[in-house]
Amino acid sequence: MNDSRAGQPGEQAPGERPAEDAAPSGAGSATAGGRLPVADDEQEGTGPLWQRMAAQRWGEGGAARAVGAATLAIAVAFGLFQGYTALFVGIDIYVQRVVHLMFVLVLVFLLKPAARFGWARSAPMAAVDLLLVAVAVGVSLYPVLNRTELLERVAAPTPADIAVGAIALVLLLEACRRTIGPFMAFLGAVFLFYAWIGPLLPGALAHGGYLYQRIVAYTYFSADGVFGVPLGVAATFVFAFIFFGALLQKSGGGDFFIGLAYALTGRYTGGPAKGAVVGSALMGSITGSAIANTVTTGAFTIPMMKRVGYSRHESAGVEAAASTGGQLLPPVMGAGAFVMAEMMGVPYADIVKVAIIPALMYFAVVFLFVDILARKNGIGGLPADQIPRLRTTLAAGWHFIAPLVLLITLLLAYVPPLQAGMYAIGALFAVAMLRSASRLTLADMGEVFALTARNVLAVSVATGVAGIIVGVVGLTGLGLKLSGMIVGAAAGSLLLTLVLVALASLVLGLGLPVTAAYIVLIVLAGPALTELGLPLIVAHMIVYWYSQDSNVTPPVALAAFSASGIAGASPTRTGFAAWKFAKGLYLIPVLMAYSAIMLDGSLGEIVFSVVGGMVGLVAFAVALEGFLLRPARLWERALLLVSGVLVFMPGTTTDLVGIAVTAALVALQFRGRRPAPRPEAATAPAA
Template sequence: MSTPRNGEDQAREMARAVESGARQPRGRLAVAAIALLCLAWSAFQVAIAWDPIDAHIARVWHLAFAITLAYLLFPARHRPAPRWLRPLQRFGLFRDNRQRIPWVDILLALVAAAATLWIWWDYEEILWRAGLPEPQDIVLGIVLVVLLLEAARRTLGWALPILAALFLIYCFAGPWMPGLLRHRGVSLEILVNDMYLSDSGIFGVPLGVSVGFVFLFVLLGALLERAGAGKYFIDVAYSALGSLRGGPAKAAVFASGLTGSVSGSSIANTVTTGTFTIPLMKRVGLPPHKAAAVEVAASTNGQLMPPVMGAAAFIMAEIVGLPYLDVLRAAIIPALVAYIALFYVVHVEACKENVAVVPRSELPPFWSTLLRGLHYLVPLLMLIWFLVIMRRSPVASALLAIQATVVIMLVQRPILAYLTHRRMGAGAPLYRVLGQALLGGVGDVLRGMIGGARNMVAVGVATATAGIIVGVVSTTGLVGRFVNVIEVLSMGSLYLMLGLTALTCIILGMGLPTTANYIVMATLTAPVIVQLGGDMGLLIPVIAAHLFVFYFGILADDTPPVGLAAYAGAAIAQSPPLKTGVQSFSYDLRTAILPFVFVFNTELLMISGLDEAGRIIWQTDPVVIGWTFLTALLGLFALVSAIAGYAGSRCHRLERLLLLALALLLLRPDWLAEPTAAPAALVQIACLAAYGMLYLWQRRRAPRPA
């Protein structure tokens, strides 16, 4: 059995392979070329954010950087060849390419970049012959689609490229499809024009959002991580919550919420915080699979937290047609309720497992830990201030936050060096110490820019590949046919329709990163909810439908058997991956219930209704908002207790059934209010009273702790 340290290394290797490339070349020329490409990409994105250029050209260059780096950073095989094939490596076959870049990958990178940049090179002529592709356009378009699918396979696995390939096949196979899915087919010229030359396919809205918003926020997260903010968040969470029952697990939830709010990856979040928190959870007595499951659930839910929401918030704003702040307004209460309920999950598990309490003497002092890194909060506070208070655009707010982070990275090393030199006295001259510290800060900034670009490779390739799916859907009118299929299968039941849509989101979302996951769900399944909901007599706001599919797409990250975040957490905890995935999904059942609630009760999204034109009427009464938040939170608490079988003490079967009923009525009081003509608030007050009495009764009979 491997040691825990080997488990951490395995998890980090898994995260690196998924996020920034499994290949770590040793050659100086290769390392320098990759670093220069990454720096050029980051500099290009910051430059066009300050001084925008034509949107289509920006998308072309964005994809050119992404697909080139995909072939340089991601080998065709992520694992070494089997032992029985290794003798053939002396002849150049089945060689391990994780530490070298073979000439084939260099050639593919150059061809993919050339096929992409052809649009920039011949842009004016392409505009003149819009809709009439020439032979070279068709050839280059086919080359780019094939190489893009291969780049997606390398960076994301098989799920997304197979899905995109099936959609492309559907374009040609339409005349031979069954009745509900039949269409008259699409010619090669039209398909190449839509996928390659226009802005409705590969270079469509998903890639545009990656260019305009996602890169800057991923770069901000990479710079903060390089500056030391990630470790600071973990230290603060551990020092504040470590002495509570299940303190390390609660610290994992808090730290993952902080890092996940600006991170775009469940897997990276799991590895970043899990390497510290999972061993601590195991040390105080939490079983390995539960320790990993807590971290996975917290990291997965981090993608639901504003302001970034796994970078999906910006895409959602573009697709739905709402201001970015309105998307955050709708998403904030469900995200907070889900996260606070996860604290309660951890507390219940700690009580059930009789987890030990970490002595305060073994924890770092809270105030000194908090104060020593307050400067890391400046970029985040600036981001929130300019976004929410000053009403600046996300691009301008992100640029200002990046600028503040760069200043912090440049000055923190010289300040520490000055204080150390003043305290120590003798040694090298002060100017030399400060110069070396300043160079170290510059190096941190450059490494942060390189890290941000490497983290964006998978996102850029994913959004471009997802653009193929979006383009096929718009070209063939697939959404209408998909609506018909779901309508037939749901047999007129609104709940069955939502259940089928949720299951579709989980299945299609397995193995996909957050951004691509949401794009696919928003294209295929969100329109189904809106249209069929209206046909069945329920007017569902578009933002509610998109948040519904977003939530279930995110849950695919820890759903067995493909949940990649569960595999990363299991590697650190040295627990069975399948068992870890099942446990983390059981923790996330409280999150899975929320979309079904806010589709029917839009007050949870701060939406009081729709006007005659279908526009959203936002809820502004703080009393109503506070009551909605409280009842939703306590409803999830009751649901967690019903699932875990523990509230004030261990529950009997009848008590679990009562808790389940109370949870459902707190979340959906209309089930009892409508038949009895009682006010919904009165039903919720009665349920809160019953829940409180049950909890106190269980506390009285609970055994006294030693």
């Protein structure tokens, strides 16, 4: 959900260079006196954020200053419009989404160059981009000003309607190319072409076909295309939580949660890495962005992990895996979770409730890997003088807890997410202004608006293009056809279908942000999962989890590559390390399909499923790493692998056998185990 590097629910465009910012000199320097680390807010230059955003496209000089001022004005107007439409009911939802996308397109063409080469920043291209800004405003205002007339002639659009719609679709695809990358823009164009060429296609892909006038009118002027549910979610819930995250970051709340994580875990074996897991869970559960979480918390956690002895690629891999879990853990999760609730027509609170247990299991697995690595390599905790005191840390930032508690309470009380988000924003602003250390100036508020506007660009463009795909799928019936093909290819096997869905998600992840990958995959493959007997919410959650794999799975591994830039590590080695630590991302969806961890059973069944699932995950982790309390022998690793498979197979008997074998092998680890490393010894340099 953003230009993804600033701590909000955003996504980085595939193909963009990962952040290579060095850690701030003070990173990790929190002391026993309670001084919290201070975020180094994206060292992209000097001056306020809106000026730095303009400088990236327009360079230095008068033009850049003018564009920077315009950027601030547009960002503030954008935020105020969003706040007004959130607080006051009555505006047509189609009009609200059109105006939202207008702001997004204006900012994209104003701030995102057409290419990375010098010609894209030349004077002629500046004129072209400004022309595109004007055209974006025109094609957006056209349906707003002519809304009544468009509804009256919905079955017979005029040539002017079609021309405006076609230009708007081209602008959206170009904005997508600039913001996210060519793959998704190409995919959107392919689906538009598919809607037209259907009669000429062979076999199951064939359909009756539609005239281009019908395609344009359906995808741009109806609420089933560009301005459908995905963009509607981005224009309401997601924007509110992006603003909440930006406000939290600028007021210092992010620093507080990271300091709290280190106060709780820093003294234990592998303390800095455990602090990274806990800190990323706390921050990610609020911001809902894997890559943004990686580069913000990673600036503190990765240097500290390296300092105590974790290798560069392990430090970066731990941070990437932990940050990816932030999109799985309530209350905020990622943008896709809000889309899920809207597509299913259920309260967001229902999504939150079923997501909690799997997310905690995921973090438990990452935590276990961190502990195993620490014991395996003799890595202790932080020295006492480098650990923030819990009492001092809480005294410095306790007021940031109240808005989070309020947000969770409101969501679990079935208050609509948009309303809950607005209440949380108000509460956060109020508590931040009460204390001098977190009080925001007018310049700070300007940066909050600019940060929010920047971070919403990618998710809004992605959901707009995803709306094209969803609309074409509904128009042509492609989803049911592909689902039938998937079920046929898997020969009716649920396990093989899960494997095919995971592979399809990985392929889509090569070019799509995770939210867009989830939307596309659920409309294409979701019916196959429900056809095989999975409840709708389970099918959605499985696809949602698998859609996160592009953050940690080579060859893309966007979060891992971002972390490697901070750690100075090999992106490839970091990608494979993150892939290993994030094993729960691939295994837990299998438990969702075959057990009761999604709360779809009695209390006893749920407890047994969670305990058995964790035993299986432990077995896989120890088998993979070859260590728990001492090195595991080859036969022990083989048996652990077999016992893990048994736990994941459906059936109580196989579960009990797998649990018993794993318990016996874990008990053997206590023979000849290594003592836990001492914190004082945890000062070896990172390899």
